Amino acid sequence: MESTTVNTFIQMDTSSLVDKVEANLVQLLVDRKLKIGDVIPTEIDLSKNLGVSRTVTREALLRLRMRGLIETKKKKGSVITSPDIFSIIGKSLDPHLLDQETLKEIFEMRLVLEIGMADFLFQNITAEHIKELKEIVKNEPDTSEDYVFHIDHEITFHGKLYEITGNQTLKKFQKLLLPVFDYVHNSGLLKKPATIKKFVSHKGLVDILENGSPELFRNAMRNHLENHFLRIFS
Amino acid sequence: MESTTVNTFIQMDTSSLVDKVEANLVQLLVDRKLKIGDVIPTEIDLSKNLGVSRTVTREALLRLRMRGLIETKKKKGSVITSPDIFSIIGKSLDPHLLDQETLKEIFEMRLVLEIGMADFLFQNITAEHIKELKEIVKNEPDTSEDYVFHIDHEITFHGKLYEITGNQTLKKFQKLLLPVFDYVHNSGLLKKPATIKKFVSHKGLVDILENGSPELFRNAMRNHLENHFLRIFS
DNA sequence: TAGTAGTATTATGTATAACATAATGCTAAC
DNA sequence: GTTAGCATTATGTTATACATAATACTACTA
Numbered sequence: 001m002e003s004t005t006v007n008t009f010i011q012m013d014t015s016s017l018v019d020k021v022e023a024n025l026v027q028l029l030v031d032r033k034l035k036i037g038d039v040i041p042t043e044i045d046l047s048k049n050l051g052v053s054r055t056v057t058r059e060a061l062l063r064l065r066m067r068g069l070i071e072t073k074k075k076k077g078s079v080i081t082s083p084d085i086f087s088i089i090g091k092s093l094d095p096h097l098l099d100q101e102t103l104k105e106i107f108e109m110r111l112v113l114e115i116g117m118a119d120f121l122f123q124n125i126t127a128e129h130i131k132e133l134k135e136i137v138k139n140e141p142d143t144s145e146d147y148v149f150h151i152d153h154e155i156t157f158h159g160k161l162y163e164i165t166g167n168q169t170l171k172k173f174q175k176l177l178l179p180v181f182d183y184v185h186n187s188g189l190l191k192k193p194a195t196i197k198k199f200v201s202h203k204g205l206v207d208i209l210e211n212g213s214p215e216l217f218r219n220a221m222r223n224h225l226e227n228h229f230l231r232i233f234s
Numbered sequence: 235m236e237s238t239t240v241n242t243f244i245q246m247d248t249s250s251l252v253d254k255v256e257a258n259l260v261q262l263l264v265d266r267k268l269k270i271g272d273v274i275p276t277e278i279d280l281s282k283n284l285g286v287s288r289t290v291t292r293e294a295l296l297r298l299r300m301r302g303l304i305e306t307k308k309k310k311g312s313v314i315t316s317p318d319i320f321s322i323i324g325k326s327l328d329p330h331l332l333d334q335e336t337l338k339e340i341f342e343m344r345l346v347l348e349i350g351m352a353d354f355l356f357q358n359i360t361a362e363h364i365k366e367l368k369e370i371v372k373n374e375p376d377t378s379e380d381y382v383f384h385i386d387h388e389i390t391f392h393g394k395l396y397e398i399t400g401n402q403t404l405k406k407f408q409k410l411l412l413p414v415f416d417y418v419h420n421s422g423l424l425k426k427p428a429t430i431k432k433f434v435s436h437k438g439l440v441d442i443l444e445n446g447s448p449e450l451f452r453n454a455m456r457n458h459l460e461n462h463f464l465r466i467f468s
Numbered sequence: 469t470a471g472t473a474g475t476a477t478t479a480t481g482t483a484t485a486a487c488a489t490a491a492t493g494c495t496a497a498c
Numbered sequence: 499g500t501t502a503g504c505a506t507t508a509t510g511t512t513a514t515a516c517a518t519a520a521t522a523c524t525a526c527t528a
Binding site for chain 4: 476490
């Protein structure tokens with residue numbers, strides 16, 4: 001708690017006009033006064049009704065557009081759209097601009113996700129899924145020796161796992177982070193393959209999915225991913 | 235593959251001037267021509283050098299600002315900042331604008347994360363952490379009967395767990411999703427508490443962290459969170 | 469009458485100029 | 499040496515005009 005005297009001060013409203021207009025428009029969406037598919041008035045109409053210049057209106061609309069709340073077409077004006085956070089983020093997530101520490105942590109996060117997924121996998125998996133997974137890993141070498149990670153193959157396999165969980169948001173999240181993984185794989189951050197005594201391959205994972213338990217799967221996945229992981233930082 | 239005739243057509247460049255300027259500036263960042271902390275020229279200087287109007291430059295800068303790549307101060311101009319994806323997302327993540335299915339999936343995602351965290355928790359946890367956790371759960375009732383979830387208490391406890399992992403990105407991600415949880419808790423989406431035979435309390439979790447194993451913790455956490463989870467959808 | 473070329477209309481995209489405002493630095497008075 | 503007050507500067511905001519692309523409309527031709 002601060003001194004009572006200080007607390008009597010009123011916080012100034014330092015927000016700009018654009019801030020206010022933006023908040024105003026978002027509030028309209030939240031209140032469902034405007035629903036998905038609705039077209040919103042033209043910049044000029046909005047400006048008149050809000051009592052601000054067209055410039056300000058434009059900047060506010062630009063922000064909404066960047067947030068994925070509207071789409072703007074020439075002539076027809078803007079229409080409300082359902083925001084897909086992850087695709088929005090994806091557009092402005094440039095791995096080149098992340099520092100090494102963050103990249104490492106994102107890799108860790110992937111590890112956490114794929115270990116934590118186990119229960120959902122076993123809960124949702126079907127014979128059909130198993131079949132598809134087997135198809136994916138068919139041409140993969142059996143042992144870990146001189147096994148070269150092919151990033152595309154990696155993505156296909158692990159992407160399938162995310163898909164099996166049935167959780168669209170999770171899947172989108174993975175898709176979002178793909179460029180990051182891709183970047184790490186292609187940018188010399190990876191060291192020589194670390195040799196782990198007993199490396200679990202994709203085939204091994206599929207086998208466990210078919211015959212094993214969530215517990216077994218978690219350990220196997222940890223082993224599998226740690227092999228990647230250890231390659232990033234000495 | 236399409237017909238060869240069609241392929242001979244050259245894709246038109248439909249991007250707007252603002253698009254180009256934005257890409258141009260981002261490229262500068264990526265190429266490390268501009269580093270974190272650097273101040274970038276004034277809008278007027280940029281406009282002159284790029285050969286576009288101040289309007290265009292402003293819009294491009296606004297986009298960079300929304301992407302968290304720069305911060306703008308009056309008078310001093312803009313400075314390059316290290317982008318914090320999650321705080322950016324947070325600003326444009328409004329639970330009110332998400333549909334029920336997505337909300338449910340985000341809750342599932344939390345479950346996945348907190349189960350998957352187990353290994354990292356046991357790897358990083360110290361006696362000091364245990365002490366702090368015990369302090370947090372001190373005033374909590376022992377059994378599950380008529381136990382009322384206090385959202386603040388929830389956040390404190392689970393937030394601490396994220397913190398213990400030592401993964402800043404993970405922690406930020408949790409912080410990002412907090413408004414979503416808060417919204418769900420306060421918006422009537424939650425049904426009556428589901429009665430699970432053997433409910434694991436926060437105290438139970440701390441106990442396992444002190445004396446148990448990752449395996450035990452995962453099962454306990456699953457049990458613990460499912461109690462929340464079952465309250466969302468009938 | 470149907471179909472198309474050409475024109476009009478309209479709303480966003482871009483440019484320019486001017487003033488408002490806030491943060492910073494400078495100067496002079498005490 | 500401190501501070502009030504002014505000057506400076508770069509962003510914030512307004513206003514106006516024109517460019518451009520998408521749509522709607524019109525009239526002409528087969």
